[in-house]
Amino acid sequence: MKAPSMRGAPLSLFNSMGRQLGPFTPLSPGKVGLYSCGPTVYNYAHLGNLRAYVFTDTLRRVLRFKGYDVTHVMNITDVGHLTSDADEGEDKMEKAASAQKKSVWDIARHFTDAFLADMDALNILPPHQQPKATDHIDGMIAFNQRLTDNGHTYELADGLYFDTHTVPDYGKLAMLDVDGMQAGARVAVTEGKRHPTDFCLWRKSPTDSTRLMEWDSPWGVGAPGWHLECSQMSIEYLGAPFDIHTGGIDHRQVHHVNEIAQNMGYLGDGAPGAGTWMHNEFLVVGADKMSKSAGGFLRLLTLTEKGFHPLVYRYFCLQASYRKPLEFNWDAIAAAHNGLKRLYLRIEELLAQHGGAEISAKGDWQPRCDGPLKPRIEALDGAVSDDLNTPKVMANLNQLLADNSLSTDDALYLVALHDRVLGLNLLTTTAADLQPQRTSGPLSAEQVAVLIAERLTARKDKDFARSDAIRDELNAAGVVIKDGPEGTTWEWQVG
Numbered sequence: 001m002k003a004p005s006m007r008g009a010p011l012s013l014f015n016s017m018g019r020q021l022g023p024f025t026p027l028s029p030g031k032v033g034l035y036s037c038g039p040t041v042y043n044y045a046h047l048g049n050l051r052a053y054v055f056t057d058t059l060r061r062v063l064r065f066k067g068y069d070v071t072h073v074m075n076i077t078d079v080g081h082l083t084s085d086a087d088e089g090e091d092k093m094e095k096a097a098s099a100q101k102k103s104v105w106d107i108a109r110h111f112t113d114a115f116l117a118d119m120d121a122l123n124i125l126p127p128h129q130q131p132k133a134t135d136h137i138d139g140m141i142a143f144n145q146r147l148t149d150n151g152h153t154y155e156l157a158d159g160l161y162f163d164t165h166t167v168p169d170y171g172k173l174a175m176l177d178v179d180g181m182q183a184g185a186r187v188a189v190t191e192g193k194r195h196p197t198d199f200c201l202w203r204k205s206p207t208d209s210t211r212l213m214e215w216d217s218p219w220g221v222g223a224p225g226w227h228l229e230c231s232q233m234s235i236e237y238l239g240a241p242f243d244i245h246t247g248g249i250d251h252r253q254v255h256h257v258n259e260i261a262q263n264m265g266y267l268g269d270g271a272p273g274a275g276t277w278m279h280n281e282f283l284v285v286g287a288d289k290m291s292k293s294a295g296g297f298l299r300l301l302t303l304t305e306k307g308f309h310p311l312v313y314r315y316f317c318l319q320a321s322y323r324k325p326l327e328f329n330w331d332a333i334a335a336a337h338n339g340l341k342r343l344y345l346r347i348e349e350l351l352a353q354h355g356g357a358e359i360s361a362k363g364d365w366q367p368r369c370d371g372p373l374k375p376r377i378e379a380l381d382g383a384v385s386d387d388l389n390t391p392k393v394m395a396n397l398n399q400l401l402a403d404n405s406l407s408t409d410d411a412l413y414l415v416a417l418h419d420r421v422l423g424l425n426l427l428t429t430t431a432a433d434l435q436p437q438r439t440s441g442p443l444s445a446e447q448v449a450v451l452i453a454e455r456l457t458a459r460k461d462k463d464f465a466r467s468d469a470i471r472d473e474l475n476a477a478g479v480v481i482k483d484g485p486e487g488t489t490w491e492w493q494v495g
């Protein structure tokens with residue numbers, strides 16, 4: 001049999017199942033099925049959420065770089081996710097709808113669109129399939145029916161439950177001490193629940209009221225449990241087993257544990273559904289993870305309103321390993337802005353020297369891996385193959401940009417290759433693009449230009465009081481001016 005069409009060094013990934021770094025081998029040679037838990041569209045995504053999608057996108061780009069044909073599926077949760085990760089409490093969608101006096105469908109549409117706009121701004125490749133939970137209710141009912149036929153469920157007054165003692169090693173992913181768990185430690189115990197870890201597969205609507213979103217089922221009118229959709233949609237779109245399942249590290253404790261239990265019950269072969277489970281760490285602010293429930297949270301828009309380009313956030317994420325908590329603060333974002341700007345400026349120099357000629361072999365790296373560029377290409381391949389070591393990829397990139405022995409064509413070819421993984425649009429975005437475009441504020445760009453010309457005149461006339469006053473006025477309006485040998489330049493202050 002032909003070996004998998006993997007290229008370069010063996011790809012090593014950290015599998016949360018067993019918590020170990022190991023060689024990745026796809027189920028079918030040359031192909032990878034990748035499933036990522038998507039957003040619950042009851043609010044805007046915050047920067048912590050977006051870190052998970054930058055991570056997944058990096059994984060997908062690395063798999064592509066290694067020569068795999070990737071099929072990427074990401075769901076949109078537009079129903080049935082309650083306010084705790086254990087899927088208890090109020091329905092997030094319905095709560096948002098009543099708070100905003102809109103229909104749940106309008107809420108879902110609005111926040112899905114906002115989410116997709118953020119993905120696009122961060123240069124995240126769109127998933128090949130983006131199924132919505134509400135389009136898969138029939139599939140979820142059939143899934144539950146099979147779980148029931150296989151003896152994994154029981155029905156209570158408020159819904160259909162999964163009996164977590166019917167599958168082997170429940171909680172293995174989370175390393176849960178199931179026997180030591182106390183019922184009701186965190187939430188009220190549901191009457192009749194057999195074990196504290198059992199969870200809802202179908203939530204019946206209350207008899208005295210209706211839900212905004214509800215469907216008929218063999219277990220009464222109601223809505224699916226949150227964990228169900230990811231099991232059903234991953235298997236529907238990727239088949240079972242599939243290669244890699246990703247999500248934020250909070251999913252490692254409950255959501256993915258329950259997906260695995262469902263998959264085992266459904267498939268009946270003791271397999272957890274996916275071979276590799278990967279989780280990114282949190283974005284932290286002080287000592288806390290960023291979360292929606294904490295109230296005021298930071299969005300991508302918060303950054304752009306302060307004058308930062310969305311790709312600055314992507315660059316900021318790539319500076320750290322996805323498996324390490326990343327601390328958010330404005331100084332770090334400003335440093336990322338400056339780092340990315342320096343990168344663009346250096347590449348612009350190279351492009352100017354290159355004079356607009358086509359950059360050779362942008363996509364593929366193997367043909368040139370036998371030539372003089374071999375050590376550089378191997379260093380890049382080595383870094384990405386080491387569990388997506390993006391900090392190392394960036395360090396390699398900075399090194400090669402400082403290497404004057406490389407020809408311009410070779411340097412730009414290597415930049416293109418590094419960008420296949422980084423996704424920073426290194427050859428098309430410019431330092432000028434990073435400068436904030438302000439449409440509101442105390443001064444327009446034209447007014448700034450007029451003031452700068454006036455200041456120049458004042459300086460020529462040695463009217464330093466006037467010149468200083470103009471400088472103060474500009475500074476107060478968030479304009480940074482620099483006097484250099486070639487005249488005065490200015491830019492909007494960021495942060």
Ligand SMILES: [Zn+2]
Binds near residue numbers: 036037038230
């Ligand atoms: Zn999920």
